[in-house]
Amino acid sequence: MVQDGWHPTVCYQCKAECAILAKVQDGRVTEVKGNPKYGGKACVKGMAGVTLQYAKDRLTKPLKRVGERGEGRFEEISWNEAFDIIEEKLRSLYDRGEGHKLTYSFFPHSLTDPKWHFLNAYGGYINTGLPHCDSGKIVSEIKCWGGIPNHHIPPAWFTMPKDGIILLVGRHAFGCLDDACVPRDIMEAMDRGAKLIVVDPIFSPDAAKADWWIPIRPSGDTALFLGMIHHIIENDLYDKKFVEEWVREGDFDKVKAYVKDMTPEAMSAICDVPADDIRRLAVMCAEAPAVGVDGFKSIMLGQALDFGHAWSIFLAITGNLDNPGGQPIPELTPLSPVEPQPPGPPPLNEMGFHRTGPNRDAFRNYSFILEPTWYEAQAIKDGSLKILLVTEANPALTEMGNKEWQKAVCMKDANGEYMLEFLLNTDIMLSETAKYADLVLPDQTHFERYELLYMPWWYNFGHGVLLRQPLVKAPGEAMHSNLVFIEIGRRMFPEYFQFKDDVEYYDIQLRGLGLSVEKLKAMGGKWSPGTMGFRKYRDGGFGTPSGKVHLYWEDLEEVGQQLPRAILAPEYDADVEEYPFIMISYRRIHINGTGPWSSNNAQLRDPASGQSTNPAILNPAAAAKLGIGDGDTVTIKSRTGELRMPVRLTEHIRPDCVGIMHGFGATVGRVAAGAGHCDNELIPDAGSHLEWQDLIGGEAHVSTRVRITR
């Protein structure tokens, strides 16, 4: 499709979507590397994209289920038949006035995604196709300083000044899920004199390079931060100028009064970090020219929003917002809308599937902007989710309580009809989810498709657009899901689909920048102002109603979350006696998620270049008490699940924890099937454990308590 040589495009081996160069030779992609114009690094997953591209498991024809859901038996059909089936199913629900009972799971890696345009025309909802990971952080930041929803926004480590502090709290930054440049940028910041401090129950590769590893009790992060906030305020170490100018009047005093008794000693008892260390870290942060905080697993727990809130307060009182080294605030790129604009679905908080079932009251303060993926199984049982479309996601394996999800999609009503009327899966290979799908469509890889990637924040350059472009032919009849939904859109809502294909759709949007796909291509595939902008709030304030930072959330007074609670995650408070260990799900750079993109990739599963399996990791001291030796097979049991798996003894973990690497346990895929064990089987289904959930905007989905026996 293109001439031999190196071509700029965008990786999609994970959600970071790094700018890469791909080498094409005789119509084949042969090599990948970072694009030196935009950061210059690609990670091992990106490199292994070549193996994914040519894997034997690639789907080449639309498949229709024969037999029951879960059996994984299909027959090949034509695209025309596939389109007719989709149209008929979607029309049926729409014509009943229940368009809001359709949800599409896909990663919204671009606000320009044509699938989103279709959803807005249809009146269905989007969820991310995977747990929302950092919704606790996103909701918290929007409440504190406004801004634009965007998936994970880490500090731009390359802006960290000498003597700044890089504080990773439950974040494996070297895993490169933000950008492949992150490890280099952190190392270079350290060369300049910045300190790397890693707060994590697991001694991660990041911790191995750190100036200080703080092995905190899982979910103790809120207490740690509240203890630091207490010490900083009580000792007058806060950024007075920023607080006076930019924190809403009265909020700081409320925080000060609230944390008065949250002494380092009191917080130490919760988080298991020595009080002196809390004080020392607080002073270091207060005195540093900048502190950048990043967290991920720490905001995937049942008190996620509490930690997001404590983290936000900490950043505000230390003046680390939108400054070099601190927390960046995103902004929008001025693209043109595609007219006429579809109306969009009814308000999520009125008709979203989490709001229409028996748990409606429990969700009354839920404030995340997308449907909670983890509630899908319950919504199917409630009859409030009727059609589920899934692209490049694998809820059958990815969801906590994945067995419950599998059960729910197979449930039938009194007439013997599936309660979930239609389940569509588009992906490049079969996955566990495909086994349950009524229709499986062969999708295209990032080397085969166009995509205008438009984000309010790119790690390397702030806001802007990147162009993913087809470099080689897709196998068989594989078609990009964006084109599938443009076709369905043209059939069902022609008034909103007045463009012929994805390129024309992107051309319309690019007019706002005076560009087109062709022009963008000629520019090397990127448009950005070239400045991420610092302290943008000085030009018009923060994006909150007052224009100031809101540390106090009066709207959550009724649920007692107006300020962060110094609690451990509720899923850790339950069953302490019966299940003495905390199971921590973790990942390494070779793993994106449970989808086939990284798990069904031979290079990423090869012992020399990836992770071949995932024995549970256990501290030798803890193992000795249980009479467990290295390599023994043990039973790990939680409230709802059980795994029989080998253990590896290592000093890299707290003695009260057991670690299981995420991304294993697949049953589908030439490479993936049979390797390792799935952590999600131990984690109770969130929908049936609402008491453990953060029902404001976070979620509990990575962890639970377990018992280990030989």
Add this chain to the structure above:
Amino acid sequence: MHQLGLMIDMNKCIGCKTCVVACRNHHGIVDHENCMPGEIPFYIRVESLTEGTYPLVSEHCWVVPCQHCKNAQCIKACASEAIVKDPQTGIVRIDADKCAGSRACIEACPYDVIQFDAVRNKAHKCDLCHDRVVAGEIPVCAEVCMTDAITFGEVEMLRQTALDRGREIDRKKSAMSIVYLKPTLKNTLAGV
């Protein structure tokens, strides 16, 4: 003396294995359609060492490519004289045309870095990206290293650079043409 080599900074290597995959892709030694985990050849591998006990633990990583030895055992072991140390670069190269597939070099190599292609009946290994180097480029592993932990150059210059930066060379590991920089002490703020 002409001797090219690599310098591996154990302060920076994070054990990500990106170099392993990039190297395979560049040298075309991975059969993307058919390969299975555990069966793919590799010219560079990652090793690591953990020391200490919880919570005072340390770990460092490094990569092991062909060491392009001074008096290479593989050269001595090869009855077909298929392996030579290139006088222009000091790179130890296997001439595939001469290789008779005896595997003697694999047995002889003290670093266990030589691979065997059973289909072609040939030994093969890292040649420090000779094709790139003579064209003025650096080896792929050095180009793609995520943390710039791998530096390419003349070994004497690499050693000089290490000293200029005040870094200690791991003498045991650096006996041949790959220079390993000892990691400096980490976790120094713990338990202060």
